Amino acid sequence: KAGVTQTPRYLIKTRGQQVTLSCSPISGHRSVSWYQQTPGQGLQFLFEYFSETQRNKGNFPGRFSGRQFSNSRSEMNVSTLELGDSALYLCASSLMGAFGNTIYFGEGSWLTVV
């Protein structure tokens, strides 16, 4: 079965712009989470969507937002990009959530802000 698909894989943006990243979860999975990976901070939880509702949110500023569609596909948006937003953004999907389930990750979207 198809895995978690993220697009685009690589992108370069200018400071002040905004960016939208897309994630298609594994078929049947209703939970989609987003993570940011940077060399200094490791893997940090951004937010989780379940059945089109945000269920959990990490400690990121309001410039980071997301949404989930009825087919479980998810997008995350970062507005007013800063140099520090350069990172690997990972999407993860699971059937219902973490407990008792396996959470599968996509290959990630590499964002460079210049």
Added chain:
Amino acid sequence: DQQVKQNSPSLSVQEGRISILNCDYTNSMFDYFLWYKKYPAEGPTFLISISSIKDKNEDGRFTVFLNKSAKHLSLHIVPSQPGDSAVYFCAASSYNQGGKLIFGQGTELSVKP
């Protein structure tokens, strides 16, 4: 506040020997733990998980041990192979946190032929 800690940034092991990767956590509400393997520029790959009602879980060459009283878990890889060379992350979750995982900082494992 680092709730999940992997205190060894790197580990080097000879092929065929055992690799032991350690992870400590501080939040007693965590009740589900996962280990992931990650290569550069790729997403993490799930290896094995354990819930707090167990103290051991095995899957092939991978075994995870959980010591709840010490808030400590470890991943054993036996025998280690060069293809196991990667960064290993432990992650923790709690039942009421849905799909939210808290990750450690990772341990880079190098298996020498």
